[in-house]
Every structure is written in C-alpha cells, then in structure tokens.
Amino acid sequence: MFTKNASEALNLAAYSLGPLLKLGPGDEIVVSVLEHHSNIVPWQLLCERTGARLRWYDVTDAGRLDLDKAEAEGLINERTRIVSLAWVSNTLGTVNPVAALAAAAHAVGALVVVDASQAVPHLPVDVTALGADLLAFTGHKMVGPTGIGVLWGRYDLLETMPPFLGGGEMIEVVRMEGSTFARPPARFEAGTPPIAEAVGLGAAVDYLSGIGMDRIAAHEHAITAYALDRLLALDGVSVLGPREAVDRGGAISFTVTSADGFEVHPHDVMQLLDSRGVAVRGGHHCARPLHHRLGIQASSRASSYLYTTPAEIDALADALVYARDFFGGIRR
Ligand SMILES: Cc1ncc(COP(=O)(O)O)c(C=O)c1O
Structure with a gap:
C-alpha cells in the first residue's frame, strides 16, 4: 500500500491491528528502546485506546538489543500479540536479528511488524525470509521523493484487516446504511x-x-x-552503538568532548562542522527514549550512503578534530 511516509504506514498497521486482534487489557505489544518515534507513538496510542500494555526490548551498552534481559524477563510470552521492531536503527546503525526475533514472536502467535525505513534503502530485502507480517519504509530515505511511503503486508493478513482511512477508491459499495470495502491494497489507499x-x-x-x-x-x-576506524581513533569523539562494522548500517552517532574536557553540544558540533562543509545531524534523531537510555540528551550523527567516499570520511574526521580543538580553546 502506498502511504504518505513510513509514519503513516506504521499508523495504518497499529490502527487496523487493534480491532482485528480485539486487543484489550492483558495483551502486550513489544517494541524496542532504539526505535524511531514513528515506531513508538502509534503503539502507545493503540495501547491507550485498548488498554494493552507496551513492553520494550532494552539495548546493551554496546548498542545491540539485550536479548538475555528479554529472555530473563519473559518479554515474549503468550500475552504478546504484536512485536514491532526496526530492522536497522537510524541512530546506532544496529542491524537487529529480525528473522530470529520474528520466529520467536510467531512461536507465541504474535504478529511481526518491521520498520524497514533504514533497511530497504541499504540491503537486499526478502520479506518472506525475514518473517515480516507487515513492513514499512519511506521514499525519502532511498534517493526518492518525500511524501510517499509503503506498507507491505502478507496478503492473507491484509484481507482480514479493517480499513484505516475512509474515502474514495477504498470502497466496494457505498450506501446510506453503510459501506463495503475494496480488497487490499485499494482498501488502504483512500482518496487520490x-x-x-x-x-x-x-x-x-x-x-x-x-x-x-x-x-x-x-x-x-x-x-x-572505514568511518568507524577513523572516528574511533579520534580523542574526544565517543561513538555510540556498535564499534565494529558487523551487523551494522552506516548511521554513526557520536558525542564530542572538547580539548579542555567539556561535552560540546551536538548543535554546536553540527554548526561548526557545517562551516567546514560537512553536514551531520544534531539532536535526538527522533529516538528520545534511546538517548535517555544511553544517559544523554542528544548526539551528532553522520550518515553514509551509496555515494559516500573515503575522502568525505576524512573531511568529517578532520572537521571533528577542528571542532574538538576549537571548543577547547585551541585555535588552529
Ligand atoms: C527507522 C526510521 N523509522 C521511521 C522513520 C520515519 O520516516 P517518515 O519520516 O518517512 O515517516 C525514519 C526516518 O525518518 C526512520 O529512520
């Protein structure tokens, strides 16, 4: 189904699965602490509507999902109805073991929703091998336009799901007494x-x-x-998340300490790097619970893609040395 963005795709999933699964008190929905807000808030709203409980995979200090803690807590159990996880973290770059977690979720009868916004642009994707029941992604992360996202779904599941938005194109017959709905995907694509x-x-x-x-x-x-090698070698730069390029995407978030030992605010890092021609993002990257979990308010994030060159990574590393020294009172 085409949607406006990944957020709308995930809202569609959450809105429609509530009545389909007749969610209520005693039911549990599981997300992780490293999610983008788009894969948190729709489930919080669903829990508020239904009385279901939202539960969380934690992360380890190394930025991986804490599977031992989840096991010890019995996170996935017979009350679990939906597990919704990012495949790749937009902040830490962590690639989550979604296929294994989907198998565990299916074993207790839960549905699996995958936020693949950071995966579809970067990896070959086989939705069936992944074990996804529903999977969301977004155009603007994959050299495409803004204003378009996608929700892929298992067709037999989609056929049972009630509509999200009502209007033209999604109907079969409209009468004054009520309406019947088109088959998917049209059922979920109201309007022009x-x-x-x-x-x-x-x-x-x-x-x-x-x-x-x-x-x-x-x-x-x-x-x-290459970027991890360069950044991990810099004094004053602390990389968040996995420090090795194994099961790891290209987003690298970090904090910067000035040459005289004070933390530099990510917005200052961003602005100084910008003045050196290097564009990074500063802030919580729509992952506030993750930053709280890591004990920080914000971070800076460098992202690479198919066009990124080693020379650009060198420019980033040089600009970070400049920033660290500049804010530490050292003029270069
Ligand atoms: C992991 C992840 N999920 C969800 C989103 C939300 O995408 P959109 O802004 O298209 O709704 C993004 C990016 O912005 C993302 O990186």
Whole structure:
C-alpha cells in the first residue's frame, strides 16, 4: 500500500491491528528502546485506546538489543500479540536479528511488524525470509521523493484487516446504511493517491536495483568500516552503538568532548562542522527514549550512503578534530 511516509504506514498497521486482534487489557505489544518515534507513538496510542500494555526490548551498552534481559524477563510470552521492531536503527546503525526475533514472536502467535525505513534503502530485502507480517519504509530515505511511503503486508493478513482511512477508491459499495470495502491494497489507499511521488519512488527503485542492492550493501559496509576506524581513533569523539562494522548500517552517532574536557553540544558540533562543509545531524534523531537510555540528551550523527567516499570520511574526521580543538580553546 502506498502511504504518505513510513509514519503513516506504521499508523495504518497499529490502527487496523487493534480491532482485528480485539486487543484489550492483558495483551502486550513489544517494541524496542532504539526505535524511531514513528515506531513508538502509534503503539502507545493503540495501547491507550485498548488498554494493552507496551513492553520494550532494552539495548546493551554496546548498542545491540539485550536479548538475555528479554529472555530473563519473559518479554515474549503468550500475552504478546504484536512485536514491532526496526530492522536497522537510524541512530546506532544496529542491524537487529529480525528473522530470529520474528520466529520467536510467531512461536507465541504474535504478529511481526518491521520498520524497514533504514533497511530497504541499504540491503537486499526478502520479506518472506525475514518473517515480516507487515513492513514499512519511506521514499525519502532511498534517493526518492518525500511524501510517499509503503506498507507491505502478507496478503492473507491484509484481507482480514479493517480499513484505516475512509474515502474514495477504498470502497466496494457505498450506501446510506453503510459501506463495503475494496480488497487490499485499494482498501488502504483512500482518496487520490500520491501519483507523482509513486512515479518518483519507482524511478528511485529502478535506479537502486540497476546498481544492485548487493553492491550498495557492500559499499556501505566498506565505508562504515572505514568511518568507524577513523572516528574511533579520534580523542574526544565517543561513538555510540556498535564499534565494529558487523551487523551494522552506516548511521554513526557520536558525542564530542572538547580539548579542555567539556561535552560540546551536538548543535554546536553540527554548526561548526557545517562551516567546514560537512553536514551531520544534531539532536535526538527522533529516538528520545534511546538517548535517555544511553544517559544523554542528544548526539551528532553522520550518515553514509551509496555515494559516500573515503575522502568525505576524512573531511568529517578532520572537521571533528577542528571542532574538538576549537571548543577547547585551541585555535588552529
Ligand atoms: C527507522 C526510521 N523509522 C521511521 C522513520 C520515519 O520516516 P517518515 O519520516 O518517512 O515517516 C525514519 C526516518 O525518518 C526512520 O529512520
């Protein structure tokens, strides 16, 4: 189904699964602490509507899902109805073991929703091998336009799901007494679709497929390994999340301590790097619970993609040395 973005795709899932599963008190929905807000808030709203309880996978200090803690807590159990997880973290870069976690969720009869916003642009994707029941992604993260996202779903599940938005195109028959609905995907695509955006997304998919997702993943792996090598060697820069390029995407978040030992605010880091021609993001990257869990308010994040070169990583490393010294009172 085409949606406006990944957030709408995840809201569609949460809105429709509530009545389908007849969720109520005693039922549990599981997310993780490293989720983007888009994969937290729709489930919080669903819990508020139904009385279901939201439970969380924690992360280890190394930025991986804490599977031992989840096991010890009995996180996945007979009350679990939905497990909704990011495949790749937009903040830590962590690639979660979604296939194994989906198998565990299915073993207790739960449905599996995957936020693949950071995965579909970067990895070859086989939704069936992954074990996803529903999977969301977004155009603007994959050299495509804004204003378009996708919710993929298992067709037999989609056929049982009630609509999210009502309007033209999603109906079968409308009478004054009530309406019947079209079969999926039309049931979930009310109104005039985002036509230009879908054409743009199609062009992006053709472009990425033409290069080859295997090649894109291999390039990203190499550039991430190089970036980690460079950043981990810098005094005053602390990388959050996995420090090795194994099961790790290209987003690298970090904090910076000035040459005289004070933490530099990520917005200051961002602005100084910008003045050196290096664009990073500063803030909580729509992952506030994760930052709280790590004991910080915000971080800086460098992201690489298929076009990132080693020379650009060198420019980032040089600019970080400059920032660290500049804020520590050392003029270079
Ligand atoms: C992991 C993840 N989930 C969800 C989103 C939300 O995507 P959108 O802004 O298209 O709704 C993003 C990116 O912004 C993301 O990185």
